[in-house]
């Protein structure tokens with residue numbers, strides 16, 4: 001297969017350029033790709049007005065730059081993100097991503113930039129030429145969803161919790177400014193939030209031919225739009241950021257709701273747990289142990305600060321100090337814990 005690559009530069013910083021892979025240009029031969037390429041690139045640029053196109057080329061799949069992926073169960077492929085916050089070094093590649101192959105392919109989380117989505121697309125094409133029918137977003141956070149447009153352009157339906165579009169809309173303007181500052185303008189070039197085609201508000205099955213995925217919206221926990229995905233045939237549960245390991249869990253929903261969700265075993269027959277950040281695990285207690293300890297510690301420290309009559313400004317550093325003994329194994333502990341302390345204080349103050 002041949003792939004269309006557009007060299008594009010930022011309109012407001014013309015010396016900042018990046019190659020963009022446009023799946024609509026995929027062709028059996030290089031000639032077909034070269035012939036259809038310029039019109040496809042013009043169309044794409046017309047929809048991405050922060051970029052200006054310069055030239056197009058066509059390359060074979062083996063020449064694409066691809067994310068590292070491994071098969072963790074039959075037909076289930078996994079990429080582990082870096083345990084860090086967004087940075088110019090990682091270009092936003094911090095979330096775990098996956099794809100499941102049936103008669104078609106479903107992608108589960110799409111990466112933290114257009115570039116990472118393209119690298120995941122390349123990794124899929126190195127494994128299978130099957131159509132990509134779905135890209136499922138586990139929740140609103142940009143490190144999981146900014147690559148989704150690549151798959152939408154490849155023909156996939158964008159599937160997410162029904163609450164996600166509003167949640168993204170409320171934050172999109174500020175994310176479009178802050179994320180390029182965090183990862184760099186070139187790494188961010190061409191990134192946009194994809195439109196959700198299939199909102200999910202009740203447990204829903206997605207069929208990839210013989211293979212069924214069960215999608216289950218969660219109550220407010222990590223965010224107010226978390227969704228889990230269970231691959232029935234291998235018993236693999238994709239939890240999104242309802243489960244963290246390595247990178248300190250960030251609360252953007254409800255601490256109590258998250259602890260309640262963790263107290264339920266969401267899928268008793270599960271063999272394999274794929275978290276949003278951190279390594280895959282084969283048992284539920286092992287998958288959630290460190291996170292439960294962290295979140296319970298946060299709840300207890302926050303209650304202590306509130307019961308001691310501390311105002312929020314004093315409580316935040318006090319909670320971070322009380323949490324210090326739990327900091328082992330958590331990246332970016334102090335900064336994320338300070339933000340979590342503010343969220344937890346506001347939530348628990350009224351309980």
Ligand SMILES: [Zn+2]
Pocket residue numbers: 139141222241276
């Ligand atoms: Zn998240």
